Amino acid sequence: MIFNTTTYLVLGILLREPKSGYDIVKELASFRPAKSSQIYPILAKLEANGFVDCTQVQQDGKPNKKVYSVTSTGKAKLEAWLDTEPEPPVIRDDFLSMVYSVWIKEPETLERLIKDRKTYMEQRLDFFTEKLAVMEASFPADIHNFYSWRHCTRLLYSRRIAMTAQEIEWCNDVLKDHALARRTTEA
Amino acid sequence: MIFNTTTYLVLGILLREPKSGYDIVKELASFRPAKSSQIYPILAKLEANGFVDCTQVQQDGKPNKKVYSVTSTGKAKLEAWLDTEPEPPVIRDDFLSMVYSVWIKEPETLERLIKDRKTYMEQRLDFFTEKLAVMEASFPADIHNFYSWRHCTRLLYSRRIAMTAQEIEWCNDVLKDHALARRTTEA
């Protein structure tokens, strides 16, 4: 069976805490969105090859669900992956491709593009700041404990917050530059 | 014909300056890598639909090449795209997926992961800082001219530099935290 990054992520999510396919999709949504049509086949393959176990859980008022948990073989597989070198990151960002060519339009197009980006990034910043604050309040010990998964989550949140804030700052710089250049042209 | 983001990027590259497929791949390499097997079919489709023109260029000592340039229809198509809203960015970063699960290993694994990331980011920072410096020295007027494509390139470089520096800073914070926590455990 082929283990791609998403498969390892699914394993990592289930190792933190057993979950259904539906819950995995929700967990992934904020930092690496994936559709259920991608997750369910991965779970089926993982189960067929003995990397996860599955238990049917009856629920009332809701449909029944399949809760998956990682086997020792699955955990070993994940551990081995963590000793390898990660591939360089891949970024697909339409916004950047648009900025690349925006010089062919009037400067207003750039301004709109940057303003919208800033708004988007401000929303993301609020979202992650809130998430981190909630976790800090609820699990003040765990987030500083190297052997707790919440420690890793804290690191990822703090990275995300710092990066997003940096991008907002850049947007502000571009906007300032833009206003300045306009005033000089008009004068 | 279907216009995806890569197709618009190819159009944007050719609008800055006519190029061969081979040169487009090189241009893309630093900020949105693509293989020639992806670019050549895109060029063929663009030409078949009249969005680009193609001229055979004889070369001595090198194979002949096909140089493509954007038609007015192609430019109009690109301009229309710039008035739309970009899709939210997609990031595939193995490193982040590894950090997500690294709590199951000894703290040394996290330390190695972060140190390698820092080294990678430092290389990227040097690369883009150098690129920007060269452009600033060679085209001091263009990079502040809204109607020059170099202005856009400068914005993208400065963003990349700021983001990369921010990531290095985060790596340092994690490493500092790590050293501190270890000293407390040993004491």
Added chain:
DNA sequence: CTCAGCATGTAACCAGTTACATGATTAC
């Protein structure tokens, strides 16, 4: 004489999305 660079392309495959199917419950 081997390797890197220039140059163009095709075929097979993997990763991920869109669209669809099914069906119950709760909130407006």
Added chain:
DNA sequence: GTAATCATGTAACTGGTTACATGCTGAG
């Protein structure tokens, strides 16, 4: 009544990569 949430899945497609084919030149 209709939209959202819970819950699992399949089929068809798009986007992108890997591997392959071809061939010439210049540097070590």
